[in-house]
Amino acid sequence: MKPAPFSYHRPGSLSEALGLLSDLGADAKPLAGGQSLGPMLNMRLARPAHIVDLNDLLELDYVRRTGDGLEIGGMTRHHRLASAPEVRRTLPLLAEAASTIGHYAIRQRGTLGGSIVHADPAAQLPLVAVVLEAEAVIRSRAGERVAVVADFLQSIMTVDLADGELVTALRFPVPPTGTGWGFELFSRRRGDFAIASAAALIELAPSGAIAALRIAIGGAGAVPVRLDEIEHSAVGEFPDGMWCATVARCIAEAANPEEDPQIPVPFRRELLQTLAERALTAAHSRAAVA
Amino acid sequence: MKETDYKVTLSLIVNGETRNVRVLPQRLLSDVLREDLGLTGTHVGCEHGVCGACTVLVDGAPARSCLTFAVQMEGHEITTVESVARDGELSPLQQALHEEHGLQCGFCTPGIVMTFEAYLKENPTPSTTEIRDVLSGNLCRCTGYQNIVAAILKAAATLREKGVE
Ligand SMILES: Cc1cc2nc3c(=O)[nH]c(=O)nc-3n(C[C@H](O)[C@H](O)[C@H](O)COP(=O)(O)OP(=O)(O)OC[C@H]3O[C@@H](n4cnc5c(N)ncnc54)[C@H](O)[C@@H]3O)c2cc1C
Ligand code: FES
Ligand code: FES
Numbered sequence: 103m104k105p106a107p108f109s110y111h112r113p114g115s116l117s118e119a120l121g122l123l124s125d126l127g128a129d130a131k132p133l134a135g136g137q138s139l140g141p142m143l144n145m146r147l148a149r150p151a152h153i154v155d156l157n158d159l160l161e162l163d164y165v166r167r168t169g170d171g172l173e174i175g176g177m178t179r180h181h182r183l184a185s186a187p188e189v190r191r192t193l194p195l196l197a198e199a200a201s202t203i204g205h206y207a208i209r210q211r212g213t214l215g216g217s218i219v220h221a222d223p224a225a226q227l228p229l230v231a232v233v234l235e236a237e238a239v240i241r242s243r244a245g246e247r248v249a250v251v252a253d254f255l256q257s258i259m260t261v262d263l264a265d266g267e268l269v270t271a272l273r274f275p276v277p278p279t280g281t282g283w284g285f286e287l288f289s290r291r292r293g294d295f296a297i298a299s300a301a302a303l304i305e306l307a308p309s310g311a312i313a314a315l316r317i318a319i320g321g322a323g324a325v326p327v328r329l330d331e332i333e334h335s336a337v338g339e340f341p342d343g344m345w346c347a348t349v350a351r352c353i354a355e356a357a358n359p360e361e362d363p364q365i366p367v368p369f370r371r372e373l374l375q376t377l378a379e380r381a382l383t384a385a386h387s388r389a390a391v392a
Numbered sequence: 393m394k395e396t397d398y399k400v401t402l403s404l405i406v407n408g409e410t411r412n413v414r415v416l417p418q419r420l421l422s423d424v425l426r427e428d429l430g431l432t433g434t435h436v437g438c439e440h441g442v443c444g445a446c447t448v449l450v451d452g453a454p455a456r457s458c459l460t461f462a463v464q465m466e467g468h469e470i471t472t473v474e475s476v477a478r479d480g481e482l483s484p485l486q487q488a489l490h491e492e493h494g495l496q497c498g499f500c501t502p503g504i505v506m507t508f509e510a511y512l513k514e515n516p517t518p519s520t521t522e523i524r525d526v527l528s529g530n531l532c533r534c535t536g537y538q539n540i541v542a543a544i545l546k547a548a549a550t551l552r553e554k555g556v557e
């Protein structure tokens with residue numbers, strides 16, 4: 103199918119883009135990689151009167167070290183997230199998750215900002231942003247605000263973003279040295295949206311016991327689910343194979359996925375259990391004693 | 393106002409040549425290439441990014457032309473399958489697809505050629521697993537992929553021997 107008519111705007115700077123978006127209001131949609139908006143326009147699920155193209159805003163395509171974190175521009179493409187040495191070194195979980203998004207050609211275009219704002223419940227980047235406790239930097243003509251990604255993601259394809267606002271960057275705190283990570287997903291065909299996914303981070307105490315656990319699962323609700331109770335009760339435990347299996351079973355039981363005629367709840371629970379166990383095992387094997 | 397009143401004049405660089413077109417802003421790059429410029433080597437299957445048949449290069453990187461608007465492309469270099477063979481001589485990748493029977497109907501082939509012309513520059517020594525990962529973005533309803541993978545491995549070896557440009 104073909105998109106409904108729109109007028110096209112190509113701002114050359116962020117301030118010009120913010121001005122346009124503020125003037126055009128609800129009739130305008132920013133266009134980043136177009137890998138989600140494109141299909142929605144082609145299928146006429148979206149019919150904005152104005153398209154504001156962000157692709158000339160090279161100032162939003164960057165990876166920058168900021169003290170104890172990494173700030174990544176909203177227009178940074180998935181391929182760069184997956185391959186930039188700085189990301190692979192300091193946030194391997196993010197790089198690995200980005201490398202599994204869609205396909206090679208999709209990753210050349212799709213952006214970090216676009217994925218977070220599109221907020222598909224099965225998407226990789228919202229899941230890892232939640233487990234890494236990232237913040238979104240949001241700009242409008244009126245100024246700048248910062249939102250924790252876990253709060254920014256409100257529901258299926260719904261985020262805390264007003265007309266005229268752009269996500270200009272994500273700020274990722276870099277986990278302490280020695281933190282182990284695991285990322286697992288399941289899809290029926292390589293590159294399809296995941297049916298279920300899990301991301302885990304483990305920090306070990308000198309004794310080898312868990313000092314901190316972070317785990318989140320995707321495909322178990324409208325937004326990525328962080329498992330606070332399981333995280334708290336893990337502290338002080340020794341994460342051997344038995345422990346990983348037991349915790350994974352608890353996670354699957356705690357998960358409350360929606361019924362889907364193609365993916366029955368018990369199937370998704372089983373997937374979550376397997377993926378959580380693998381993610382925990384991988385995180386433990388990569389963790390180094392502090 | 394008539395539809396033509398909304399049309400914009402674009403100057404596009406396609407396969408190294410400057411081409412001027414007058415199109416509506418919502419016109420897909422795939423439609424401009426095929427219908428306005430007569431470059432029908434770029435195929436269109438799904439128009440939502442899944443099948444990969446419409447893949448072209450934008451500034452050397454593969455992109456779905458069905459998810460790109462022509463109006464976005466001013467100032468960018470577009471490369472389509474028409475430019476891959478030089479002076480009637482197939483590229484090593486095209487030659488390998490031919491020799492390994494990497495196509496039957498050929499509908500998927502232009503997208504695969506464009507994707508891997510770019511990928512083999514980024515990764516001249518791909519493993520079978522890496523090739524299959526990248527190839528997941530191009531649907532082929534005929535071959536079963538086996539011969540495409542063999543062709544890409546062969547092309548990579550040929551390119552390594554020749555030394556990539
Ligand atoms: C075949 C195919 C397979 C895919 N598989 C996956 C997958 O497995 N996992 C996955 O996560 N994704 C997948 N995707 C989607 C892909 O990751 C998209 O790139 C991503 O969801 C959106 O990013 P984008 O830059 O393309 O944004 P766009 O499509 O340009 O925009 C998406 C939405 O975000 C808004 N927006 C974009 N940027 C900003 C910004 N900076 N500030 C405010 N609003 C903004 C737009 O207005 C629009 O509403 C797939 C896509 C395709 C076509
Ligand atoms: S036609 Fe563009 S990906 Fe199928
Ligand atoms: S050769 Fe027919 S679709 Fe691939």
